[in-house]
Amino acid sequence: MSNPLADMEKPDVIFCIGTNMTECHPVAATRLKKAIAGGAKLIVADPRRIGLAEMSDLYLPLRVGSDVALLLGMAHVIAREGMIDHDFIENRTTDSDGFLEHLVEFTPAWAEEISGVPAKDIETAAKWYGESGKGAIYYTLGITEHICGVDNVQSLCNLALMTGNIGREGTGINPMRGQNNIQGAGDSGALPNNYPGFQSVMDPANQEKFKELYGREIDLDKGITKVTALDLCGNEIRAMLIDGENTLLSDPDRAHCEHALKSLDHLVVIDIFPTDTAELADVVLPATAFGETDGVCSNTERRVQRLRAAVPPPGQAQPDWWIICQLAQRLGLTGFDFEEPKAVFNELCSVSPIYAGLDWERIENSEYQWPVPHKDHPGTPRLHEEEFVNGRGIFSIVRYRDPAETISDDFPVWLTTGRRLQSYHTRTQTGRAQGIDYLLSEEALEVNPTDVEGWGLRDGGWCELSSVRGSVKVKVKSTNRSPRGTVFASFSFSDVPVNILTGSGYDPITETAELKVCPVRVEPIDAPQPGI
Amino acid sequence: MKSPLPKETETITLDGEEVAFTEGETIYEISERHRKEIPTLCYDPRLEAFGGCRLCVVEVEGSRNPVASCTTKATSGMVVRTATDEIEKYRKTLLEMVTSENRELDVDSLRGYASQELTTLVNRYEARTGRFIGAQSGTSNSDDKNPFILRDYDLCISCYRCVRVCAEQEGDYAISVMNRGFHTQITTEFNGELRDSACTFCGQCVQTCPTGALADKKAMRAVDRPGEIEKTRTICPYCGVGCSIDLLTKEDRIVGIHPAMDGPANEGALCVKGQFAFDFVHHPDRLTTPLVRGEDGELHEASWDEALDRAAEGFRRANKKHGRHSVYGVASGRAPSEAAYLMQKFIRVGFGTNYIDNCSRA
Numbered sequence: 066m067s068n069p070l071a072d073m074e075k076p077d078v079i080f081c082i083g084t085n086m087t088e089c090h091p092v093a094a095t096r097l098k099k100a101i102a103g104g105a106k107l108i109v110a111d112p113r114r115i116g117l118a119e120m121s122d123l124y125l126p127l128r129v130g131s132d133v134a135l136l137l138g139m140a141h142v143i144a145r146e147g148m149i150d151h152d153f154i155e156n157r158t159t160d161s162d163g164f165l166e167h168l169v170e171f172t173p174a175w176a177e178e179i180s181g182v183p184a185k186d187i188e189t190a191a192k193w194y195g196e197s198g199k200g201a202i203y204y205t206l207g208i209t210e211h212i213c214g215v216d217n218v219q220s221l222c223n224l225a226l227m228t229g230n231i232g233r234e235g236t237g238i239n240p241m242r243g244q245n246n247i248q249g250a251g252d253s254g255a256l257p258n259n260y261p262g263f264q265s266v267m268d269p270a271n272q273e274k275f276k277e278l279y280g281r282e283i284d285l286d287k288g289i290t291k292v293t294a295l296d297l298c299g300n301e302i303r304a305m306l307i308d309g310e311n312t313l314l315s316d317p318d319r320a321h322c323e324h325a326l327k328s329l330d331h332l333v334v335i336d337i338f339p340t341d342t343a344e345l346a347d348v349v350l351p352a353t354a355f356g357e358t359d360g361v362c363s364n365t366e367r368r369v370q371r372l373r374a375a376v377p378p379p380g381q382a383q384p385d386w387w388i389i390c391q392l393a394q395r396l397g398l399t400g401f402d403f404e405e406p407k408a409v410f411n412e413l414c415s416v417s418p419i420y421a422g423l424d425w426e427r428i429e430n431s432e433y434q435w436p437v438p439h440k441d442h443p444g445t446p447r448l449h450e451e452e453f454v455n456g457r458g459i460f461s462i463v464r465y466r467d468p469a470e471t472i473s474d475d476f477p478v479w480l481t482t483g484r485r486l487q488s489y490h491t492r493t494q495t496g497r498a499q500g501i502d503y504l505l506s507e508e509a510l511e512v513n514p515t516d517v518e519g520w521g522l523r524d525g526g527w528c529e530l531s532s533v534r535g536s537v538k539v540k541v542k543s544t545n546r547s548p549r550g551t552v553f554a555s556f557s558f559s560d561v562p563v564n565i566l567t568g569s570g571y572d573p574i575t576e577t578a579e580l581k582v583c584p585v586r587v588e589p590i591d592a593p594q595p596g597i
Numbered sequence: 598m599k600s601p602l603p604k605e606t607e608t609i610t611l612d613g614e615e616v617a618f619t620e621g622e623t624i625y626e627i628s629e630r631h632r633k634e635i636p637t638l639c640y641d642p643r644l645e646a647f648g649g650c651r652l653c654v655v656e657v658e659g660s661r662n663p664v665a666s667c668t669t670k671a672t673s674g675m676v677v678r679t680a681t682d683e684i685e686k687y688r689k690t691l692l693e694m695v696t697s698e699n700r701e702l703d704v705d706s707l708r709g710y711a712s713q714e715l716t717t718l719v720n721r722y723e724a725r726t727g728r729f730i731g732a733q734s735g736t737s738n739s740d741d742k743n744p745f746i747l748r749d750y751d752l753c754i755s756c757y758r759c760v761r762v763c764a765e766q767e768g769d770y771a772i773s774v775m776n777r778g779f780h781t782q783i784t785t786e787f788n789g790e791l792r793d794s795a796c797t798f799c800g801q802c803v804q805t806c807p808t809g810a811l812a813d814k815k816a817m818r819a820v821d822r823p824g825e826i827e828k829t830r831t832i833c834p835y836c837g838v839g840c841s842i843d844l845l846t847k848e849d850r851i852v853g854i855h856p857a858m859d860g861p862a863n864e865g866a867l868c869v870k871g872q873f874a875f876d877f878v879h880h881p882d883r884l885t886t887p888l889v890r891g892e893d894g895e896l897h898e899a900s901w902d903e904a905l906d907r908a909a910e911g912f913r914r915a916n917k918k919h920g921r922h923s924v925y926g927v928a929s930g931r932a933p934s935e936a937a938y939l940m941q942k943f944i945r946v947g948f949g950t951n952y953i954d955n956c957s958r959a
C-alpha cells in the first residue's frame with residue numbers, strides 16, 4: 066500500500082475495485098466503515114454484489130475482466146471535465162500529453178459497451194473521484210489475477226496521477242496483500258527479478274554487491290517465475306524446494322500442477338501439515354507454526370513486525386530458517402551457520418536498503434514502515450510524498466484486451482473465484498480450527514436466482530461445473546450476490562477443487578494467473594453418492 | 598480557521614491542582630492523564646462516550662448534581678473533584694445495585710479481555726452484597742449453538758459496550774439497539790441465534806464486555822486446565838493486515854487470543870479468523886517428524902539426519918546431472934521473513950541462479 070492503514074479513515078472518496086474487503090481483510094474494512102460513517106463516499110466496482118457493494122453510494126457491476134475499459138472510461142471523463150490536477154502533472158509526472166490524447170476515444174459509452182456498467186454511472190464515479198480532495202483507491206486480487214493484471218494496476222495509477230491523488234494523507238493506490246507475510250517474502254528477495262529489498266538482479270551494481278556478499282557469481286539475468294518453473298518441471302526443472310505452500314490447491318490448473326510436481330526427480334516440501342502437495346514429495350520436513358516461531362513479518366502497509374513464540378512445537382518440528390540452514394550446510398554452502406532468527410534478520414537488514422535502518426531490537430514495538438534507509442530515519446508510512454521512487458510518475462498507455470478465454474456456446478457462463486471470510490486460502494489452517502465449520506462447512510457455487518431457474522438448477526441442489534480443462538461437482542446456492550451470467554466459488558475446499566477449471570492464461574509481465582475469469586458451463590446433476 | 602497560537606492557557610482545577618487541557622477533552626480524559634483512576638463501566642476508550650453507568654461521576658463546582666466525567670467536556674476554569682467522600686459513597690451504592698442483580702462476579706479471566714472490570718471495581722469499593730453467592734444456574738440464550746460466543750445474560754449490566762463496539766467499531770450493527778431507544782433490553786435484541794444475524798463473529802463484543810456476560814467459548818474450554826495464563830505479543834497468522842494479538846497460553850498450550858488494543862494495524866480490532874481460528878496449531882494432523890519416501894513408494898518417518906541428507910542429496914544430484922538451472926525454490930508467504938531470506942540465499946548461493954519465487958502469483 067502506498068498509504069498506511071490509518072489513512073483508510075481519512076479519504077473523502079473511496080474507490081474499491083476488485084476487492085472483497087469485508088471478507089478478505091475485515092479489519093481494514095472496519096476503517097473504511099468509519100470513513101463512510103464520517104461522510105466519505107464509497108464507489109465499488111466488482112462483478113459481484115459483495116458486502117462492500119451493499120455499503121456503497123455507487124455500485125459499478127462490471128463484467129469480469131473488463132476493468133481496463135471501465136477505468137479508461139473514467140479517465141476519459143476526468144480529462145474531458147478538466148478535473149485533472151495540472152500542478153501535480155506538471156511537477157511530478159511525465160508523458161501526460163500522449164496519455165491525455167490516448168483517452169479521447171474511450172468514451173463512457175464505449176466503456177459501457179464492454180463493461181456493462183451504465184455510462185452515466187461511469188460519469189458519476191469519475192466526477193466523484195476526480196473532484197475529491199482526498200481520493201483513495203483500494204484493490205486486491207480482483208485486479209491482479211488477470212492476463213491484464215499489470216494493465217489494470219497501471220490504469221489505476223493513471224487515475225491517481227491525473228488527479229494528484231497520491232503522496233498525501235487519505236489518498237493513494239493501495240493493494241491489500243493476501244497472506245500474512247507475502248509482503249515480507251518479497252521484501253526478503255524471494256523473487257526471480259530482485260535481490261532482497263527489491264534490488265534488481267539486472268543492475269550491475271547490485272550484481273557486484275551480491276557477488277561480494279554471497280561469495281559467488283550469480284546469473285546476470287532474471288530467473289523464471291514459479292509459473293514458468295511449473296511448466297518446465299521434468300524438462301529443465303528437476304528438483305524443487307517448496308516452503309509452506311499448498312501449490313496443488315492454490316495454483317490454477319490442478320491437473321497441470323500435479324503432473325508437473327510428479328514429473329520432478331526430487332521434491333522437498335517444508336510444511337506444518339501433510340498437504341496434498343506434501344503427499345507428492347520425496348522428503349517432507351516438519352516446520353514450526355504460528356505461536357511456535359520467533360521471527361519477523363511485514364504487513365500490507367509495509368510495517369515490519371515481530372512474531373513471537375509462546376509454546377514449543379509438536380514432536381521434532383523445527384523453524385523454517387533452521388531447516389534451510391541445515392540443508393545448505395549439507396550441500397557444503399557457507400554463510401548458513403546461524404544460531405538464531407535474530408542473526409538472519411539482521412543480515413537481511415544489512416543487505417537491504419529498505420531495511421538498512423532496522424534491526425531485531427528496533428522493530429520490537431512495530432513502529433517502522435519501510436523504507437527505513439538509515440538508523441536515524443523514522444520510517445515511511447506514506448510513499449511518494451515528495452518524489453516517486455524513479456523520480457517522476459509515468460502515465461502508461463493502456464488498451465483494453467479480452468480475457469484469455471471468453472464465453473462461447475459451449476462455455477456460456479463466467480466463473481470467478483476468491484475467498485470467504487471464515488476460511489482462509491486452502492483451509493490447511495482454518496479447516497483445522499474448531500468451530501469454523503459451524504459457519505462454513507462446505508463450498509457452494511453462488512448463482513443468480515434467475516439463472517438458477519433458467520438453467521434448471523435448484524437452490525441447495527447439485528450441479529456440474531465444467532471448463533475446457535475439467536469439471537467439478539458442487540452444490541448450488543441461489544443468491545443475488547452473483548449477477549446473471551456470472552457464478553462464484555472459492556478455492557478453499559479440497560473436495561471442490563475449482564482450480565481444476567481455472568488457468569486459462571497469465572499476465573505476460575508478472576505471470577500472475579487469470580484466476581478471476583474462466584468461462585464455464587453449469588449443468589444440473591443428481592446429488593453425488595457419498596464417497597464419490 | 599484555528600488561531601495559529603494554541604490557547605495553552607486553558608486550565609481546569611483538578612482535585613486542587615491547576616491542569617491544562619486541549620479543547621474537546623472530557624473531564625475523564627484529563628483525569629486519566631493525571632492518573633486519577635476514576636472508575637468506569639460503560640466506557641471503552643475506542644467508543645463514543647455513552648454516559649450510561651454513571652460510575653464515573655465527579656463533582657463540578659457550581660453544578661447541583663455530580664456529572665458523568667466521560668461525557669462532560671472540560672471548560673476553562675472548571676473546578677473538579679474526582680473522589681470526594683460523597684462521590685465515593687455514591688459509586689459504592691451504584692456498584693452494590695449493579696452486583697445485587699448479578700449472578701456471579703468472579704468469572705474466569707478467560708471469558709474475555711475486559712471480563713474482570715466489574716469484579717475489580719467491586720473489590721476496590723468493597724461492594725459485594727453477597728446476595729447471589731453460590732452461582733445460580735440458568736443462562737439466557739445458552740441455546741445459541743455457535744461455537745465461539747457464550748451469551749450469559751444473567752451477567753449483563755446493560756452498559757451497551759457490545760452494542761456500541763459492534764456498531765461503531767465493526768460497522769456490523771448485528772446487535773444494535775441504537776435506533777430503537779436505549780430502553781430495549783439487549784437480551785431481546787439477541788433473541789435469534791447470532792449465526793442468523795449480521796454477526797461476523799469478530800469477537801469484539803466479547804472482548805469489551807466488562808462482566809463476562811459475553812464470553813469466549815473457545816478460551817473457556819481451558820478454564821480447568823492447570824497453569825497460569827501468560828500473554829505473548831505476536832501477529833495474526835492469516836491475512837496481510839497484520840493485526841497484533843496477545844496469545845494466551847497455559848503451559849504448552851495456546852488457549853485463546855486477545856486483540857492488542859495498541860496494535861498499530863488493528864487498534865484492538867480482529868476478525869473471526871484472528872480471534873478464533875488459532876487452535877490449528879495443536880491439531881493432531883500436525884507434522885511432527887520428517888518423512889522420507891521409501892522404496893515402497895510411501896512416505897515413512899525418518900530422523901532429521903536421514904531426511905536432510907536425502908533432501909540435500911537430491912539437489913546435489915540434480916545439479917550435477919542437469920546443471921544448476923534444474924533446481925527451483927518456492928518461498929512461503931506465510932513463514933517469517935527469515936525463511937524467505939534464507940530460501941533465496943540458498944538458491945542464489947547454492948546454485949548461482951535467480952530460480953526463486955514466492956507464492957504471490959497464485
Ligand code: SF4
Binds near residue numbers: 759772796797802
Ligand atoms: S461478534 Fe462482532 S459482529 Fe458479532 S455481535 Fe459481536 S461485535 Fe457484532
Ligand code: SF4
Binds near residue numbers: 837840
Ligand atoms: S485478524 Fe483477521 S483481519 Fe486481522 S490479520 Fe488476522 S485475518 Fe487479517
Ligand code: FES
Binds near residue numbers: 651653667
Ligand atoms: S463510564 Fe461514564 S457513565 Fe459509564
